[in-house]
Amino acid sequence: xxxxxxxxxxxxxxxxxxxxxxxxxxxxxxxxxxxxxxxxxxxxxxxxxxxxxxxxxxxxxxxxxxxxxxxxxxxxxxxxxxxxxxxxxxxxxxxxxxxxxxxxxxxxxxxxxxxxxxxxxxxxxxxxxxxxxxxxxxxxxxxxxxxxxxxxxxxxxxxxxxxxxxxxxxxxxxxxxxxxxxxxxxxxxxxxxxxxxxxxxxxxxxxxxxxxxxxxxxxxxxxxxxxxxxxxxxxxxxxxxxxxxxxxxxxxxxxxxxxxxxxxxxxxxxxxxxxxxxxxxxxxxxxxxxxxxxxxxxxxxxxxxxxxxxxxxxxxxxxxxxxxxxxxxxxxxxxxxxxxxxxxxxxxxxxxxxxxxxxxxxxxxxxxxxxxxxx
Numbered sequence: 001x002x003x004x005x006x007x008x009x010x011x012x013x014x015x016x017x018x019x020x021x022x023x024x025x026x027x028x029x030x031x032x033x034x035x036x037x038x039x040x041x042x043x044x045x046x047x048x049x050x051x052x053x054x055x056x057x058x059x060x061x062x063x064x065x066x067x068x069x070x071x072x073x074x075x076x077x078x079x080x081x082x083x084x085x086x087x088x089x090x091x092x093x094x095x096x097x098x099x100x101x102x103x104x105x106x107x108x109x110x111x112x113x114x115x116x117x118x119x120x121x122x123x124x125x126x127x128x129x130x131x132x133x134x135x136x137x138x139x140x141x142x143x144x145x146x147x148x149x150x151x152x153x154x155x156x157x158x159x160x161x162x163x164x165x166x167x168x169x170x171x172x173x174x175x176x177x178x179x180x181x182x183x184x185x186x187x188x189x190x191x192x193x194x195x196x197x198x199x200x201x202x203x204x205x206x207x208x209x210x211x212x213x214x215x216x217x218x219x220x221x222x223x224x225x226x227x228x229x230x231x232x233x234x235x236x237x238x239x240x241x242x243x244x245x246x247x248x249x250x251x252x253x254x255x256x257x258x259x260x261x262x263x264x265x266x267x268x269x270x271x272x273x274x275x276x277x278x279x280x281x282x283x284x285x286x287x288x289x290x291x292x293x294x295x296x297x298x299x300x301x302x303x304x305x306x307x308x309x310x311x312x313x314x315x316x317x318x319x320x321x322x323x324x325x326x327x328x329x330x331x332x333x334x335x336x337x338x339x340x341x342x343x344x345x346x347x348x349x350x351x352x353x354x355x356x357x358x359x360x361x362x363x364x365x366x367x368x369x370x371x372x373x374x375x
Contacts, residue, residue, distance in 0.1 A: 021277035027187035030252055037186075037249065039338060039357070041102035041264040047247040048230045048257050052269065053237075053239040057099075065372035068092075068365070075339065077361030078103065079267040082369055083351040087361050088268075088337045088367065101249070103355045105263040106336030108270070109248075110214045113151055113259050114314025115277065115287070116221045118296060121146070122289050125224035136220045146220065148204075149213040150313045155204030156197055157213055158184065182211050186261075189254030190215035200359060207311050211260035213316065218259025229257050237287070241276035243269035254282075269354045274342045274351035275279055296345055297332050306330060326370040341365070 021070045035344065064080050065067065069092060070252050072080050080095050082090035093101065118329050120126045126136055129147040136146075148154035158181040185193060189214060225232055230248050248271065249262035256262065277297070281287030288296065303319075310317045312332070318329045329347035334340075339359035341351040343366060354365060 027184045028226060031183060031250055034252070037104055037262045038105070039104050039197050041104075041247065043104065043249075043262075043264065045262075046250045046252065046373055047264070047267060048250050050229075050230050050238050050246040050248055050263065051234045053242055054244070055242045057090050059135055060099075061088045063090045064090045064369060067368040067371045071360055071365060071368055072354075072356070076357035077354060077360065078357065079341070079353070079355040080365075081267050081271045081353045083271050084347050084354040086275060086279075088271065089371075091268075093267075099266065099268055102264045102266055104261075104336075104338075105265065105270075106261055106322035106338055106340055107211075108334045108336045108342060109263040109336040110211075110260055111342075112223065112233060112263075112273070112314045113214050113217050113229075116229075116236060116295065117146060117150060117217045118292055119236055120221050120224045120310060126220065133220055136223050137216070138192075140225075141216065142194075142197050145218075146217070149217050149226065151221075152207055152213045152311060152314075153205050154210075154211055154213055155200045155202070155206070156210060157200045157203065157210065158193060158197055158212065185212055185215060186251070186258065189251040189255060189256055191254060197290075207300065209311075213261035216256075217314070222256070230260060237273060237276065238269075240281065240287075241273045243271075244270045267307075267355055269344055270353045271351055274344055274353060278346065278349075278351055279346045298330060299345060313370065318362065319364060322367060324361065325367050327366055331366075 057169065061081075064072065064082070068080060068085055071077075072092065072094060078093065078095045079101070080090070080092045082292065091099070117126070119127060125143065126146060126357050130145050131148070132143065132145055133141045134143060140154055142154070144154040193212070206249065221232060222229050224328055238332060244266060246265035248257040248264075250256070251258055280290070280293045285370070287293065296315065299317065300311055301310055301317060306317055306319050307321070315332050315334055317330065317332050327345070328350055329345070331345045333344065334342040339354065339356040341352070341354040343350075343354075345351070345366070352366060352369065354360070
């Protein structure tokens with residue numbers, strides 16, 4: 001009889017634990033098959049195609065200089081490419097990868113969503129930067145503006161989210177946990193979180209890195225144009241830049257792409273997209289109005305703020321000011337949690353793309369690219 005009691009007790013505990021998972025962390029069930037977004041393609045999950053455009057592939061460029069190569073090796077780098085003046089000047093792959101390899105963008109794609117939101121304003125699809133998202137998405141959306149979502153100063157918190165000790169830290173991606181707020185976003189999509197997202201008045205106006213802001217921007221852009229996000233990215237940026245097809249993770253619940261993450265593409269295609277953004281599209285067909293583009297890529301910031309690193313409209317800003325170096329001046333950059341980087345350097349007319357397993361030094365990565373002349 002005692003073994004029957006133990007058996008029934010064990011079954012009861014298992015049933016209770018399962019019910020608690022469904023109630024307290026239902027995202028665990030949804031994400032069990034997919035897990036943390038894989039860094040390389042192919043990856044588990046369902047994907048939508050961002051259609052590109054077939055161009056003649058350039059010849060293999062010179063390898064990066066030895067100091068840059070050593071840095072890349074030490075930091076677990078996988079690819080480092082340089083565009084100088086519209087031509088690929090450097091190209092290096094490590095870890096057995098080559099030009100055909102596709103890597104996960106992680107948060108790099110956030111910057112493209114920011115540009116699409118600005119384009120929606122320029123096209124008159126959204127009235128302006130201070131337009132309430134409820135006016136675009138619907139009454140169920142959080143009571144924040146487009147500008148607040150762009151700058152991540154909305155003060156949004158998800159019900160049950162623990163207090164943030166460091167608001168600037170990229171908690172969403174760098175510390176992805178199946179119990180975290182971003183896991184719920186990743187499993188169900190942002191619309192499923194409506195009613196659970198609140199604005200914390202004590203956080204509003206402060207920079208607070210959260211993927212939910214980008215998810216809301218993506219939803220707003222789709223609503224404004226009446227087109228899926230992957231179609232808009234292809235039509236307005238990706239194919240126009242001459243990038244090849246890319247693959248964007250589809251949310252298993254909402255059926256929409258994940259606006260904040262997980263676009264699988266080649267480093268070469270990111271280099272082309274970076275050049276397209278640095279040029280503001282084409283001279284005869286600009287991507288954004290000049291003033292809006294300038295504010296996106298090179299805003300007027302106090303020197304100390306730029307030197308310490310600043311977050312703008314879904315893109316980051318810094319400056320190269322080390323004495324005796326060839327490269328100098330302000331720059332903008334897109335960043336993913338694992339060291340995925342796209343640098344845009346207006347004064348040097350340069351784009352740099354870096355992929356790897358972990359980040360490497362922000363400024364030294366750029367300085368070391370000019371330590372040797374290309375052979």
